[in-house]
Amino acid sequence: MPSACQVLDGRTLATQVRSEVAARVARRCAAGASVPGLAVVLVGEDPASQVYVRHKIAACEQVGMRSLSHRLSAGVSETELLMLIEQLNADPAVHGILVQLPLPAHIDVRRVIGRIAPGKDVDGFHPENLGRLAAGVPGLRPCTPKGCMRLLASAGVDPCGKLAVVVGASTIVGRPMALELLKAEATVLVAHKQTCDLPQLVRQADILVVATGVPGLIRGDWIKPGAVVLDVGITRLADGRLTGDVQFETASARASWITPVPGGVGPMTIACLLENTLEAAEASA
Ligand SMILES: Nc1nc2c(c(=O)[nH]1)N[C@@H](CN(C=O)c1ccc(C(=O)N[C@@H](CCC(=O)O)C(=O)O)cc1)CN2
Numbered sequence: 001m002p003s004a005c006q007v008l009d010g011r012t013l014a015t016q017v018r019s020e021v022a023a024r025v026a027r028r029c030a031a032g033a034s035v036p037g038l039a040v041v042l043v044g045e046d047p048a049s050q051v052y053v054r055h056k057i058a059a060c061e062q063v064g065m066r067s068l069s070h071r072l073s074a075g076v077s078e079t080e081l082l083m084l085i086e087q088l089n090a091d092p093a094v095h096g097i098l099v100q101l102p103l104p105a106h107i108d109v110r111r112v113i114g115r116i117a118p119g120k121d122v123d124g125f126h127p128e129n130l131g132r133l134a135a136g137v138p139g140l141r142p143c144t145p146k147g148c149m150r151l152l153a154s155a156g157v158d159p160c161g162k163l164a165v166v167v168g169a170s171t172i173v174g175r176p177m178a179l180e181l182l183k184a185e186a187t188v189l190v191a192h193k194q195t196c197d198l199p200q201l202v203r204q205a206d207i208l209v210v211a212t213g214v215p216g217l218i219r220g221d222w223i224k225p226g227a228v229v230l231d232v233g234i235t236r237l238a239d240g241r242l243t244g245d246v247q248f249e250t251a252s253a254r255a256s257w258i259t260p261v262p263g264g265v266g267p268m269t270i271a272c273l274l275e276n277t278l279e280a281a282e283a284s285a
């Protein structure tokens with residue numbers, strides 16, 4: 001990697017965000033307010049989801065928040081899951097609710113997310129929160145795109161006036177990422193992994209965000225020299241290693257900043273979840 005390219009270190013930034021959250025939680029509790037509480041709902045036994053849920057619960061403890069874990073079998077009915085969400089909506093000790101994704105195929109994810117009280121939707125996936133982001137008004141913001149914006153700011157990268165290309169249009173990353181970049185006055189193009197002539201689009205990007213889940217989709221020679229590259233993809237290879245959607249070695253020969261996988265965007269997702277939970281608690285008091 002040439003010295004011109006710098007690695008955007010998500011682990012270090014996430015540690016900073018977590019210490020800031022811990023200090024705010026301590027001040028809040030010292031002032032007599034309730035301990036922020038996060039309810040984490042896991043349906044089924046997906047191994048990656050189990051790991052993420054464990055990390056979220058440990059992160060809550062580390063910053064002095066309370067976590068309530070609800071593990072449901074893969075065969076739980078949608079009605080039972082919706083009833084649990086209603087209970088959590090009504091529980092004053094619960095300030096944040098998250099349902100770990102993906103859900104089993106027999107459950108309608110939109111119906112489930114739509115049932116979470118918007119003020120407790122710390123993932124920021126409820127249509128009301130996505131609508132707030134689209135309208136540019138305050139609300140709970142999806143954690144991964146929020147973490148990406150923090151990473152850009154930490155590198156001193158101002159999206160205003162730049163051409164940003166977002167590859168992947170999921171509700172949890174690509175779409176809200178495009179809205180974040182629009183709000184920051186970037187010119188935003190949203191592409192899919194199937195977009196015709198993807199290399200041609202990617203070559204124009206001053207800021208490139210990739211969230212497709214296709215390992216190594218983006219080749220290094222597609223990167224515009226000096227571009228800032230945020231790689232959201234995380235895939236575990238057969239040999240156990242984690243890899244991103246961008247070919248790191250060759251991309252870092254051209255980029256000015258690039259996130260690694262692991263250690264880039266991923267840790268920021270959990271740090272921003274803690275921050276959202278604290279914000280939800282503050283707004284409820
Ligand atoms: N309800 C939600 N479900 C899912 C979300 C989400 O934000 N809310 N995002 C992903 C999974 N995810 C959090 O849930 C997540 C993914 C990865 C990481 C992370 O820190 N990755 C590390 C590597 C971890 C490892 O060793 O496996 C890294 O990139 O360095 C955190 C959170 C889908 N579901």
Ligand SMILES: [Mg+2]
Pocket residue numbers: 104105106107108109
């Ligand atoms: Mg489904």
